[in-house]
Amino acid sequence: MPEIALTAQIIHRLKERFGAIAGVYHSKFNHSERIEIWQAVKEKKYQVILGARSALLLPFADLGLVIVDEEHDYSFKQQDPAPRYHARDTAIYLARSAGAKTILGTATPSVESYFNARSGKYGYVELTERYAGMQMPDTQLVDMKQRNGKKKELHFTNDLLENIQRAKEQHQQVILFQNRRGYSPYIVCSQCGWSPQCVNCDVHMVYHKAKDELRCHYCGFRQDTYHECPACSSTQLLIQGFGTEKVEDELQLQFPDLKIARLDMDAVKTKTGHERIIQDFEEGLVDVLVGTQMVTKGLDFDNVSLVGILSADQLLNFPDFRASERGYQLMMQVSGRAGRKHRQGKVLIQATNTRHPVLQYIIQHDRHAFYAEELEQRKKFLYPPFVRLIQITLKHKFQDRSLNAGYAFVQALGRIAGCEILGPVTPGIARIRGKYRSEILIKATTGALKTIKQKIRSSRKSTLSIKQFQSVEIVVDVDPV
Numbered sequence: 001m002p003e004i005a006l007t008a009q010i011i012h013r014l015k016e017r018f019g020a021i022a023g024v025y026h027s028k029f030n031h032s033e034r035i036e037i038w039q040a041v042k043e044k045k046y047q048v049i050l051g052a053r054s055a056l057l058l059p060f061a062d063l064g065l066v067i068v069d070e071e072h073d074y075s076f077k078q079q080d081p082a083p084r085y086h087a088r089d090t091a092i093y094l095a096r097s098a099g100a101k102t103i104l105g106t107a108t109p110s111v112e113s114y115f116n117a118r119s120g121k122y123g124y125v126e127l128t129e130r131y132a133g134m135q136m137p138d139t140q141l142v143d144m145k146q147r148n149g150k151k152k153e154l155h156f157t158n159d160l161l162e163n164i165q166r167a168k169e170q171h172q173q174v175i176l177f178q179n180r181r182g183y184s185p186y187i188v189c190s191q192c193g194w195s196p197q198c199v200n201c202d203v204h205m206v207y208h209k210a211k212d213e214l215r216c217h218y219c220g221f222r223q224d225t226y227h228e229c230p231a232c233s234s235t236q237l238l239i240q241g242f243g244t245e246k247v248e249d250e251l252q253l254q255f256p257d258l259k260i261a262r263l264d265m266d267a268v269k270t271k272t273g274h275e276r277i278i279q280d281f282e283e284g285l286v287d288v289l290v291g292t293q294m295v296t297k298g299l300d301f302d303n304v305s306l307v308g309i310l311s312a313d314q315l316l317n318f319p320d321f322r323a324s325e326r327g328y329q330l331m332m333q334v335s336g337r338a339g340r341k342h343r344q345g346k347v348l349i350q351a352t353n354t355r356h357p358v359l360q361y362i363i364q365h366d367r368h369a370f371y372a373e374e375l376e377q378r379k380k381f382l383y384p385p386f387v388r389l390i391q392i393t394l395k396h397k398f399q400d401r402s403l404n405a406g407y408a409f410v411q412a413l414g415r416i417a418g419c420e421i422l423g424p425v426t427p428g429i430a431r432i433r434g435k436y437r438s439e440i441l442i443k444a445t446t447g448a449l450k451t452i453k454q455k456i457r458s459s460r461k462s463t464l465s466i467k468q469f470q471s472v473e474i475v476v477d478v479d480p481v
Contacts (some may be wrong), residue, residue: 002073008275025051053087063098066091071104077481108329112385137338137345139363141354172305174288177334181264182243183209189229190236202431219433248290263291296334307338312351391480392440395473399436405472406438412459418448
């Protein structure tokens with residue numbers, strides 16, 4: 001499973017079916033609990049294990065089947081620290097080495113897995129209808145440009161508010177999706193334009209209203225919020241943008257009698273925090289669930305009739321070749337939470353650019369057309385699955401040292417047949433955790449992988465042998481996401 005939050009709902013169902021031989025393993029367990037589960041798996045006391053990516057590293061004695069649910073999810077990729085493995089690819093390799101079978105399950109496959117399935121590398125089974133014959137949700141686009149006057153300050157259109165009211169009257173539940181936590185992504189002085197920045201990273205500090213503090217979502221730095229601009233002493237500080245905390249706050253003002261809960265990293269503090277929130281929603285103790293991508297993944301609720309996607313533009317307007325794929329997957333996945341039983345659900349997607357091609361594929365439920373278009377673009381501009389990507393990141397506390405080390409690395413690589421080397425460049429966020437970064441991207445064909453692997457090793461050694469670059473940290477990430 002990609003998220004620990006998903007294990008809570010599914011483990012109850014597995015235990016009902018398999019009893020004591022079903023266990024769960026994830027990083028929220030303490031050290032002694034992990035050792036206990038490790039030993040139980042080794043001794044075959046557990047024959048069914050449900051877990052996040054780290055569960056693949058348990059000492060299975062007689063592995064027969066590995067199921068990767070929501071295989072497209074980017075949470076399966078380990079980022080820091082090393083090893084930077086992808087749990088889906090690791091599961092396939094593990095099953096193959098153990099003589100076991102692998103099932104990759106998802107309603108929105110990754111472009112790479114879709115390509116492998118359609119080209120015959122993987123077997124391919126397609127479900128053409130929903131469970132129990134339920135209709136696909138009625139998906140509609142709502143133009144955010146139609147708001148006027150004071151309503152522009154709200155993040156809910158009239159259509160969405162009316163449908164929430166209707167769901168309330170019919171005793172149905174609602175899920176609202178906003179893929180940004182906190183109250184506001186940044187505050188800004190209306191007089192001089194000053195905005196608080198993290199002392200360690202080149203990013204805005206995010207305002208969290210509950211504790212009246214500013215936080216950096218990259219390094220974790222926190223500080224009290226400002227009530228006066230330190231640059232010009234103005235008290236006219238404006239809150240810009242919105243996150244899940246603000247959505248919860250504004251919705252409660254619109255519907256004072258609704259019971260609203262929030263599911264994001266800030267709301268889930270304890271080992272069982274996510275389980276409590278999901279159980280309360282499942283039992284009908286909560287009317288509206290507001291959340292980040294944690295609400296999009298495989299959760300099964302009987303009584304959800306409405307899903308609202310509050311800002312589709314934010315998901316799609318991102319400088320990454322996977323932006324369309326990620327936006328499509330997130331919106332399709334959260335749409336799938338509506339109308340799973342009893343009646344057809346409804347999905348309202350709020351967007352400014354309602355003509356975006358991805359949004360058209362979503363409302364038409366035309367997944368094959370989306371993947372065909374995405375594969376055509378990937379092939380044209382040489383991106384996976386037609387090449388392999390290797391990203392090399394060089395980090396140092398001085399920016400020029402990081403960039404110059406990148407140039408030395410590229411020079412050491414030289415020209416390599418079957419490879420295109422891009423960079424070094426300074427990324428959009430130049431500094432994280434007090435270190436400046438430069439990045440090199442290598443596009444490699446399958447036949448060049450062995451050569452490029454050897455060249456990267458020798459180039460790393462060569463770069464670090466230069467005295468001024470000995471303190472540079474070099475990170476190699478194969479198949480970055």
